[in-house]
Amino acid sequence: MPNVVPMTSASTDARTDARTTGPLALLRPLSSHRTWQATFHAVAGMFLGAATGVVVVLLGVLWWAAVISLVQGANGHWLLTALYVVVALLAPLAVPPWVRFISALQRERFRALLGVEIAAPGHAPGSGWRSILRPWTTGATWRQLAYHLLTPLLGGLGGVVVLACWSAPVLLPLSVGTPSGPEYLLRFVGAIALLFAAPWVARGVAGADTAVARHLLGRGQAEELAERVESLARSRADLTSAADSERRRIERDLHDGVQQRLVCLAMNLGMARATLTTPTEEALEVIAAAHDEATAALAELRDFVRGLHPAVLDDRGLDAALSGVVARAPLPVKLRVDVPRRCSPSIEAIAYFAVSEALTNVAKHAEASRAEVVTEQVGDRLVVTVTDDGRGGASSEGAGTGLRGLAQRAAAVDGGLTVVSPPGGPTTVTVSVPCE
Template sequence: MDTAYGPAPRAPHAPEGRGASRIPFVLRAPFSGRTWREFLHLLLSLPIAVVMFSYAVTMLSLGAGLLITFLGIPVLAAGLLGCRGLGSLERMRAHALLGLDVRAPEPVRTARPGFMGRVGGVLKSGASWRHFLYCLLHFPWAVFAFSVSVTLWTAAWGLFTYPLWRWTFPMYLGQDGIQLYGDGTHGIYLDSPGEIAAASAVGLLLVLVWGGAVRGLSQVDRLLVHGLLGPSRLADRVTELESDRTAVSETAAADLRRIERDLHDGAQARLVALAMDLGLAKEKLQEDPEAAARMVDEAHGEVKIALQELRDLARGIHPAILTDRGLGPALSALAARCTVPVEVSVDLLARPAAAIEGIAYFTVSELLQNVSKHAAARSASVDVWRAEDRLMVLVTDDGRGGAHTGTGSGLAGLAERLDAVDGLLVVDSPAGGPTAVTAELPWRD
């Protein structure tokens, strides 16, 4: 496996500039576009939630009332399908206003074809009932969030801009300003310069509170959308396992192709040539014994080379020393073949499962190949230890650094292999070095 060493791909710039990050959140939140988009989401949530709640309750009531007849079950299924459609619109709204990307849930699976099979699939779908639950729960939350956000918004921005519109009171209402108290004989108004300034200051404080409140309220909306309108954890896990299975299958197929290529181009070709040389030597045995002896001697050398190639190939499939003696001796033998000095430290009181042991061995093998080919290092080290239920492997070198797991690099393929068994690969390789690659694997007895 070849790994690209050099400058790592540069990350895209964040939406907000560096200057904005220096301003405290509480000061910039009320004036950022994100806050106003989230506020718009809260405003739209109330009328949409009313429609969704009314639809869900109506369809549930109608379906439950008709359960004594055959029509109740299809009505319930239709109601759940409608809730899924409304949930799809909610995911689109959350994407547009909250910047939340939520994948569509798993599709309805039908046990048998036909109308009743489809109805049964909808009623058995957990995603359909989660959408129905969202339609019910979102309504009371939308009422609360709308009331709090609109009340804060009107009070905060009204008081903050009070000096700009106070003139409307004496001109159109015949009073000096906002009335704080009145009992028919006298009243208290915000009309003096000090009181106007104090009202504006309170308004500014409420504006800052409003910005944080909108962010907090919209976060609850994010949780509702993500938790009820997206795929379930079980569906995510199934998708992840299917992806891992594909990666494992592709890796196994690539390994088989490599073994076939090595056998065909290496040992097999050498053995075919050896058979031809021995045939020629047999023919010359009577006529020219000396020539035949030389050919047999050459064939003997070819046999040794073929045997070495077969041993190397067998070691690449699964080294015998790993099976017989474990990771410590196997990694020491691996380090002895590296082009730079490698210090190996293995601290394991027991052996993990054979599959995990093999993955750890080949991970170190590929990382040391990278050190030999690309790192321009003078030395390297391999450390292996157990941390609770995880097998930890750390490979470091003092080379030039710049290794990364970007698309197309060898480390990206290695990371995919580890991910297929719930493992993790972390690369720390600044330009100029040193490089530290940590592989974390599950410990399975």
């Protein structure tokens, strides 16, 4: 029995490639979907470019006629003079909206006929006269206007050339005169050559138009960078908020779960330690040690939970939370909080940990006798200042002081950390973060 080789997609593609490498390869571009996409795009661009050119010429002629009439002194009724003034003033103001409208049509042409997405440049916001005059000061308006001034040449001439190539065999019988045999043969060969060149001409015109449109109708480099920076800022803010929310969740789980179990365990061990009447010495020692360990573990867990996120910060606000930090400090601390309205939870958490970290550094390294904490709202920013009378020499660049991590946390929300700590003191740590 002869071996039968199954037909696979690879062998089918190979046969197709072998078949299209012959004479049929010359006909394939004529029926290609990409070719007809480019052709329709060029023809649509020709008509849209012609309409754009007519509008540009009409607007220019009307505005120029109105200005010339006003300069030379309009002779006629005062209504005619008022009309000239209105045209001279409103015609330039109508250009930016018209540019945005026709640009949207052109971008839709690229999307519908070529599948090319061109992002629209951002519209400059404003109010009053700024919303009218500001578009003239943006580069996007001038780029789009330049494209529409080039459209009658680029789109119109390109569309005419593409149509001429496709219709060359049809136009041959309509040629003027009765050419001789050699001349007719030459025209016939030229018409066939233009027909076979039509797909590549159409694709070339569409490619050139796309390249120009991406540069002039799309967003400029500065706009793309600004959008990228804004997107990164939003992502960073979302990450900061998510991390803060996760700390809150862990704090709640520990407070409502493990911490409550440890409290019950410590209480039970304490009751057993106090109520046992005739315990052996070894049992009493074991119960006492277990009770002490449970109490120590509970204290450590409370400190850990407070370090994650203090519940009092959510319940009673920044003033009460900072009062607790100051009360636990091992040195006298003066506190002043002047925050008329509450900031976002992430910002309040940063302010809380800034004070906590700064006072911890004061207690460990500053050898200070007193400190002062001032938290106030200045404009749309929350400013936290911690001052001590210690020996100075602190720096946010050091890896062991904790101030470097504090600076990174403030920078994550577009804030900043400033440390002024000359040798001999005093030391001032200032954290400034946006309220939202």
